[in-house]
Every structure is written in structure tokens, then in C-alpha cells.
Amino acid sequence: MTSASYGMVLRQGRLLQPGGTIETVDIAIEAGKIAVIAPRIEASGALELALNDQLISPPFVESHIHLDSALTAGEPRWNQSGTLFEGIEIWRERKQNLSLADVKMRAIETLKQQAMQGVLYVRSHADVSEKNLVALQALLEVREQVKDWMTLQVVAFPQDGIYGSTQNRALMEEAIQLGVDVIGGIPHYELTREDGVQSVHQIFEWAQQYDRLIDIHCDEIDDDHSRFLEVVAACAIRSEMGSRVTASHTTAFGSYNNAYANKLLGFLRRAQINFVANPLINITLQGRTDTYPKRRGLTRVKELWQQGLNVSLGHDCVQDCWYSLGTGNMLDVVFMLVHVAQMTGINEINACYDMVTWNGAKTLNLSDHYGIAVGKPANLIVLNATDRYEAIRCRATIQYVISQGNLIASTNVPVMQWRHELK
Ligand code: FE2
16 A cells, blocks of 8 residues: 555546636645646545535635624614614724624634635724724734634724724824734715815825735715715826725715716726625615615626726625624625626626635735645635536535645535425
């Protein structure tokens, strides 16, 4: 008996590559990296997984979540109006009682739920408008604690506005100096429009000064006069930072008149920034002040995609004061997007899958780290599906999750049995 040549060998899976190409291959993994990809690999692995033509995909990327508020639904009370603003009020009460242990426990529990469902890259916002930066410090510790199986980016997010109170600006700068990956903002929730514009300029200044990425909660409101996206685009054009900049939500874009929206699309093409839509939350929180017709409250995902702009997706919230549901499953997010954005053509459905994989990697600036190729870190998932369309249609089970060459989670595929006798 000879000893195994590789740490792990995956047998006969359908490997999904950018653009949707699929080929049936074996994959050998050694020392945390992909060693060989070939139609057949003769050598054995210490661990062998027979995939039986299941789909091998790069991991899901969660482009936008709030881990500091996750798993707090109902604390101290439920959001009865369902609005973003009642959620902010409830969170303001809940965050008075944050502790390092509380935030870390909920964040790690949520990350485990996500990882078990194929998410291995997460960008989380951390509220830095609470007095002791506890949420931020907790997530920075979690980033270190989970790094063997999860890549976590932390955003300094001023939930109550950079200029919403006298101490918030200083708290933001302190948060940046503590080592966040990304600088956030919320211009539509600053006290005045002028404050909102100034906040965007301040964020770009900090990003250049401290060499950080940018991800701004931008125009998360149905108000068609909320137009901070154009400010973000202008700053990105002038600073040439487009690929390092993300505008999250931009739900007001769904309410702009077409003349303005079309002009703006031209500026966005020049700016080449990234967009994150959060379909589960956007369809739930927005449109609350409408009677009928009732708006969907989603940014123009299809139009941005048609312009070749990078759109990725987030769950945004899991069981908190803004959204009491959710399990962290990115296929739920994609499934909702297909419906709300009416992206039901086959090319559109496939593009929606790319939004939680390759597009998310682009938003997070993961560059060459991401993807399945020889020499890259062995990060991949195995779905009980034949292709992207089936993965979304069936919200496929993620059977195996492999992170940095280790099998970190597996899920048995449910088996349905017909019990009734046929006549
Ligand atoms: Fe958010």
C-alpha cells in the first residue's frame, strides 16, 4: 500500500469557471493550495471526496453585512413599523449594552452559519457611533480569530452620521487608526444635505490619507432627491479611486426620474465604482411610506449590469432590528434579486450568481487571491447542482466547504421520497 500523494483529492466534479464554462475534473489539494486540476488524477489523497458531477464553485462572497447587530432580533423590542428609521432607533437602545463578549459571540456564530453555507469572504460594517468603539474592537478581534477559515473585512460605519453628534468625527478617525479595512459613511442620514456632501469628501480624504477602501451606505431611502451617489461618483472620478470604492444600497436610484438616472449612468460608467444591492432588506425596508403603487426600493441592478458595472450582493442583516429573518444563505439573496430586479432571462439568472461570487471578489478587492486555479489558495464549495441556474432555482445544498485546503463543513443533501402508491 502506498501513502497518499496529496492531502485531498476531489473526484469528478463539474468545475465552474468565470463566464460559466464548466468542465468535469479531479482537483488535488496540497498544503492549502490547489496542486492539480485535470480530467483524471491517478495519485490518491489522504481525503478523497467523490463529487458525482456536482458543481464546484469558488466560495460565495458576502459583500455587505452588519455582524455587530446580527442575532439581536427582538432586543430590546421588535421593529413594528418595519422601517429603516425605527430600526436605527431600536439599535441605538440595544447598543447601550454592547460588550466585547456579546458582539464576538454573535459575530462568530453568524460567520459559522455563513461558512457552512459556502461563504468564505465577508465584508462587515461595524457601528462606530457608539461611545467606546466596542463593536469595532470586537469585530477586529473576530477578524483575527477566524482568519484560518474566513476572510473578514471590517468597515468603520458611522451609523448616526459623521457629523450627527460632536464626538462622531473623532470616533471615526480613531476607528480608522485602529486598523479597519474599509471606511464607511451614511450621507443620506447626516443632519443636512451639506453635511452629507461634506461627509463624502471627508471619507475620500481619509481613504487617501490612510490607504483604505471605501464602502458608503448611499441613498438608502426612497427619496428621489437623495442624490449622494453623484457626489461619490464625482469624488471617484477626480481621485481615480473607482475600483476601491463601493456604493451600497443606492435604493433611491430606483426612484429617480429616467432623465436624471440616464445622465447619472454615464457618470457611473466613468467612475467605475462597485455597487452592492441588498435585495432581502431593500424589498422589506423600502416602500414603507408608499400606498399603491408601492415601489420595490431596489437600486437599478439590471441597468447597472447592462452597463458593465460591477454589482455584488449582501444579506445586510441576519435576525436584527432591521430584518428579523435570514440564515446567512447567499442563494436566498440571489433568489430574491432574480425576482425583484426581474432578471429572469437565462443570461440574467447566471449573472445574478456571478454577483455573489466573482463580482463580490471584485468589490472586496480580493484580486488574485480569489478563484479556482493551480497555485491559488484551495477555497471552494461543492453544490448539489449541475450549473448556476439549477443552483439558484433549487437554492442548492452546499455539500462541502473547503477553506485553505481544509474541509470545514459538510451538509447532507436532503432526499425526497414519494410514499403514495401510484394507481
Ligand atoms: Fe447596511
